[in-house]
Amino acid sequence: MFGFGIIGCGMISSVHAGAIASIDGAELRGVTDIDIPRASEFALRYKTSVKETVEEMLCDDSIDALCICVPSGRHAALAIMCANAGKHVVIEKPMALTEKSAEKVIAACKENGVVGTVISQMRYSEDILRVKEAIDGGIFGRIISVHLEMYYYRTQDYYNGSGWRGTWAMDGGGALMNQGIHGVDALSFIMGGVETVTGTVKTLVRDIEVEDTAAAVLTFKNDAIGTINASVVTYPGYPRQIKINGERGSVILTEKNVTYCDVPEFGDIKPVQSIHSGSSDPSNTPVEGHALQLKDFINAVTTGGKTRSDVRDGCDTIKIIEGIYKSSRDGIRITL
Ligand SMILES: NC(=O)c1ccc[n+]([C@@H]2O[C@H](COP(=O)([O-])OP(=O)(O)OC[C@H]3O[C@@H](n4cnc5c(N)ncnc54)[C@H](O)[C@@H]3O)[C@@H](O)[C@H]2O)c1
Incomplete structure (x- = not known):
């Protein structure tokens, strides 16, 4: 035991x-x-x-x-x-x-x-692993661009009720460091690492210290370019999407499922019955x-x-998010 x-x-x-x-x-x-x-x-x-x-x-x-x-x-x-x-x-x-x-x-x-x-937990999704293997195996050809979209919705009460969410000292960030970190980590995992980041983060709507909205441009170690859009004030909140465009076709992941792919060698796409999403409900985290x-x-x-x-992977993802914060603060591109 x-x-x-x-x-x-x-x-x-x-x-x-x-x-x-x-x-x-x-x-x-x-x-x-x-x-x-x-x-x-x-x-x-x-x-x-x-x-x-x-x-x-x-x-x-x-x-x-x-x-x-x-x-x-x-x-x-x-x-x-x-x-x-x-x-x-x-x-x-x-x-x-x-x-x-x-x-x-x-x-x-x-x-x-x-x-x-x-x-x-995204790293343990069967579809995310399939996409990573397909990219590594060259099924999509050279990867051109990737786009991570995370339109979450969190109320002011969600922040007020906790005493720690939305603070720099205890949350360390907002749309990216708290909610968006899952997508950022999955993106980096699928693509094999991020090289540079340029970002802008803002607190547009909520009365919190950290950002409620963020946008970034990235370059990846495999030479592709990409974008991240993240927010926690986009009502009512939508399932997270990762769109990957290759030379030979594209794939879209909605939450942890492939919902579109136009490259036949990728194989079948299983129909998705329901998209479990924490985008509008912070307590919606499946156990699996x-x-x-x-x-x-x-x-x-x-x-x-x-x-x-592992802890090295977790650290690499923090570096990406910290890099976007620094880029936004200093108005410069950050090489990781
Ligand atoms: N993986 C995911 O999908 C996911 C989802 C939600 C939250 N989280 C993460 O989980 C962590 C906790 O989030 P939560 O929503 O459960 O928070 P929460 O506020 O609901 O719970 C935190 C608990 O920790 C206790 N606590 C605080 N300091 C402590 C200490 N020093 N020793 C012992 N207990 C202490 C609090 O009393 C509280 O009961 C956060 O870091 C958050 O980012 C991850």
């Missing part, structure tokens, strides 16, 4: 608990939160024990790995603390708020010989993606391998 613990019992933690419960050979062996009544209620719901502090979790030998589900600004420090205690870590996105602190997490994992994975990632993580811990979304 592989033992998990969860730090932070808010919205996303139930997805982690659900994912752990769905895996044969995995068990939730304790939860904690600075809000003890909330942790107790959560522990009761998922039939596990509540610990009063993170330190208590770290001393429990039945816990092999900890899922860090607290506000983003606390991820890096907690991940380092867990790694230093010899625990493997599953870190919610973003793994840190800056490249500098992400590097410290990478170093702590390496020094302590523990596996760190950064939640990026997290479950696939946790299985990959357990496999990496037990075999000494690497996960499909």
